[in-house]
Amino acid sequence: MNILHTSLTSLIHQRLQYLNKRSEVLTGNIARADMPGAKRQEIRPFRDIAKQKTINFSHQDSVNSQQYTLDLSAKDIKTEDKEIEREMEIMEMNHNTLNHQALLDIVSNFYKLYKYAISRSG
Numbered sequence: 347m348n349i350l351h352t353s354l355t356s357l358i359h360q361r362l363q364y365l366n367k368r369s370e371v372l373t374g375n376i377a378r379a380d381m382p383g384a385k386r387q388e389i390r391p392f393r394d395i396a397k398q399k400t401i402n403f404s405h406q407d408s409v410n411s412q413q414y415t416l417d418l419s420a421k422d423i424k425t426e427d428k429e430i431e432r433e434m435e436i437m438e439m440n441h442n443t444l445n446h447q448a449l450l451d452i453v454s455n456f457y458k459l460y461k462y463a464i465s466r467s468g
Contacts, residue, residue: 357396384430395418
């Protein structure tokens with residue numbers, strides 16, 4: 347078993363991809379906020395997408411490296427009936443950014459711990 351390619355690390359990487367896509371959607375909302383009648387777009391919650399879709403591994407060459415992908419399609423982004431409120435979108439974007447940074451910190455600490463464990467095992 348390769349500790350770097352587990353279901354947990356796959357889920358974390360997929361969550362990061364989700365947060366990146368959500369950031370794109372929120373940025374689009376902020377850009378359209380001044381347009382009269384512009385409707386808000388939102389991506390489906392990660393929990394719903396993760397339940398519906400299985401973890402997708404893309405196998406690459408003989409080195410056995412794996413890449414984790416979350417297949418998001420246009421149907422995962424819905425247009426809501428309410429108009430865009432710039433302040434709310436900025437708050438959502440800040441929340442999204444904090445979640446993204448927290449996950450990056452978790453990944454960074456995981457790899458630091460893994461590196462430490464390897465350096466101490468010899």
